[in-house]
Amino acid sequence: MHQWFSARVILLWLQAVAVVAATSNSNQEIRAGLYGLERNHLEGRKTDHLQGKKCKAYPGDSDWPSSQQWQDFNETLEGALIKTVPEASRCYGNATTGDSPECQSLSETWGNSSLRIEDPSSIRSVLFQGMTCMPPAFAPNFFSINATGKACALGAYPEYVVNVTSVSQIQHAINFAREHDIRLVIKNTGHDFGAKSVGKGALSIWTHHLKEKSFNWYESKEYSGPSVKLGAGVQVHEAYALAKRHEVTLVGGEGKTVGHVGGYIQGGGHSPLTSIWGMAADHVLSIDLVTATGAFTTADPTTNADLFWAIRGGGGSTFGVVTSMVIKAFPQIKATTMRYSMSTGGNFTQDKFWEAQKAYVDNFEYYADLGYYSYYRIRHVNGQIFHDMTSWVAPNTSETVFRASIAPVVERWRSIGVPFEPIIREYDNFPDAWADGFPQEPWTWNMRQASRFFPRSVLSNNTTRAASFNAIREVFDAGANLIMFNMRNPPGSATIDNAVNPAWRDILMFAIMFVTWSPSDTPKYVTQLSRNLTYAWNPKWKALTPGSGTYMSESDYIEPDWQESFHGDKYPRLYEIKQKWDPEGVFYAQNAVGSEDWEMGETLLGHLPSQNSRLCRK
Structure with missing residues (x-):
């Protein structure tokens, strides 16, 4: 030991x-x-x-x-x-x-x-x-x-x-x-x-030790079929292991140690399977929770329907303590994944790197509509650009079909001189594809981030796509690092009646900018990095995506107008439900529904609300 x-x-x-x-x-x-x-x-x-x-x-x-x-x-x-x-x-x-x-x-x-x-x-x-x-x-x-x-x-x-x-x-x-x-x-x-x-x-x-998990057949007016019941402490790797044993597929996250039914699903929950099956919150069948009065209850389409609507996408830690969820299970599917990394240097210049990236982004609509999902990073490393595709996932797709679909982009990259050796593999089930394709996430502690959705209407237009791409490069060149996702929500998902941010339904790119620092950095330097995210860089992306939003679970800690960014036109209903079920404000969380009624008395770095201060009603 x-x-x-x-x-x-x-x-x-x-x-x-x-x-x-x-x-x-x-x-x-x-x-x-x-x-x-x-x-x-x-x-x-x-x-x-x-x-x-x-x-x-x-x-x-x-x-x-x-x-x-x-x-x-x-x-x-x-x-x-x-x-x-x-x-x-x-x-x-x-x-x-x-x-x-x-x-x-x-x-x-x-x-x-x-x-x-x-x-x-x-x-x-x-x-x-x-x-x-x-x-x-x-x-x-x-x-x-x-x-x-x-x-x-x-x-x-x-x-x-x-x-x-x-x-x-x-x-x-x-x-x-x-x-x-x-x-x-x-x-x-x-x-x-x-x-x-x-x-x-x-x-x-x-709630970490609430580990109940089981595979069941679910019967209701709305759905009849296989399901799993997961306690609040079940992590993604545990949920996928259960799914593999029973030869089914769950819509869950890419992070291995993330909780499956906590803030992940309650915030909406994007997934490597989002492009074919939508958000994780779309497939919740029933929720058990304890409310602000201490009552243990169930929320489903017929019992406490307002809570059921709100918790599926309206955010965690504000309506009650979820103890478990029943979630729809899909049939087992095959999947193909691709991983690679590359770095600028020598003949592969930074301009060539961005030329290669543009060739990929120009095809985001095509790949999302095939049902694909990609998660990759672009970072500053020793004066060069380091790019790694954590995993490009093609659900329900063979390796042969996947290779044919990416051949035009790969050919273009080869002509540019992109140095990469991809690892492409086909799997007969999604849990194995996910386990190999997504390494365990590190416990990052020295970063702050902001993010934005780029909708189909922006990326399908040559002019606005080019402007968006230039804005992303501009932020990177100014000092930010990037985490990028290419995905969609499938046709018809906008009609699902839950609290998932409406902006999710038109997405083709989810872009995160983040900054890091070292312990020896000065207060002035770290403060400027932090302020750049909120007040200089993210506004450039927002200006190009009017009416869109972002993902509450991977957003700016001080996201301006967060109610609209996270919830769109659903926020008034969410606030009303919050006041009905928790009028005394028993539950509070940063940027959660109803949090605007409270404030903290101190700040960090002069502009970040400090959790290390009193919480008081305004």
Whole structure:
């Protein structure tokens, strides 16, 4: 066993084993004790002592729960309450130093997503947390020592985490947070880019160990066929493994360790299969969740239909805590994938690189309409342009057909002198194609991003496509890196009645710009990079795509007019549903529905709302 495993991590591992063993229980057993909670607790008592209170309670406030109240709460939870200790704290204090084996091991594995998601509070969006406890090798110079004067402070990590393994624990956590007016956050894996899983003085509901998964036949008025039921903690690789065992296909993400039914599906969820089957949220059949009153309920087309509509694309962490979903399963299909990388240098100049890219982008409409999906990156590396196609996916397509379809672009690239040696493979099922085509995602911590949809109407026109391509190159030349997707939503998907951003339905390109920094960079430099994203670069893309939008799960942390960008004309209905189901604001998350009613009192780098500050009603 690696030296970095602490006793606390071992305990969590043992708890996880116990949870996995319990996932074979029936749905009735999982809900055991559910209705033993007092009726007035389920419906939500009026908390008169909180009426008129403007800010959430924080440690040190007179209304913050006492140590005895936290102890009693833990007993109610049967010992599931964890007092947060930042993962990097092992590098600080009297017992250890940055040179200790424990700290060195942590530093060496800091980019390993499989390890980070096993910690109750670790997140990818640590910039917005304040980066208050990082391994010394990654501690940024551009943030001054935090207010406590310590090298490692809690910052915006939650005060306590509930390691939930049952619905009743979620109910108790919601009721406790509501009655004491404590900020409540929801975390599964921490893959979130927008700091929705943290908050100063918060109580966190950690759903990572809700691992129920099963294959079933589903019968309803709307659908009759195969389905899977997935608990909130099931990750994409676990869901695809289940699908492979039962010889079916699921519409899911490309990230291996991402949660399948958390923020991914609740935000809409694009997929390597989007071009043939649409968004992951389009195929949800039923949702189990706990609402702001502590009530456990189901949402489907006939029960709580408004919640069912909103959660499928309206965003996570704001309508309730989803405990599981039932999702449609498709027949098993074959797939062909292509991967490659290239770098400028020598005779392959940067102008030739962009000439080759233009030849590809000019065919985006053609490839999307074939049902293909591509995910690739263009980055600055040692003064050159490095480009890697993480995977170009052709669902339900043989290698022979795929090679014929890309032959014109490949021929054009060869004539330009593009140095690339593609790996093209055909698979008889999608899970294997996905596993080989998408390497495990790193746990990136030193980046900030912004993004935009480029619709068919823009890319199918020669003039506006050329202008868009030039704007993308212009942003890259100014210092941004790029992540690019070519996909569509299939014909007819715009008629699906859910909360998925309408702008998704006309997409041909999803473009992300991102910046990175090193710990030694100055505050001025990092601030300018961050401001460029929001105020200089992304406006260029928006000007070319009026009326479009972007993906809330991979967007600018301070996206201007986010309600329209993320939700289009569906936002008024989403806000109305939020007020109906959570009028007291029990659930809050950055840029989530209803978040405009709240504000944080401090900023980072002078312009980024700090999660390490009080959350108050406006």
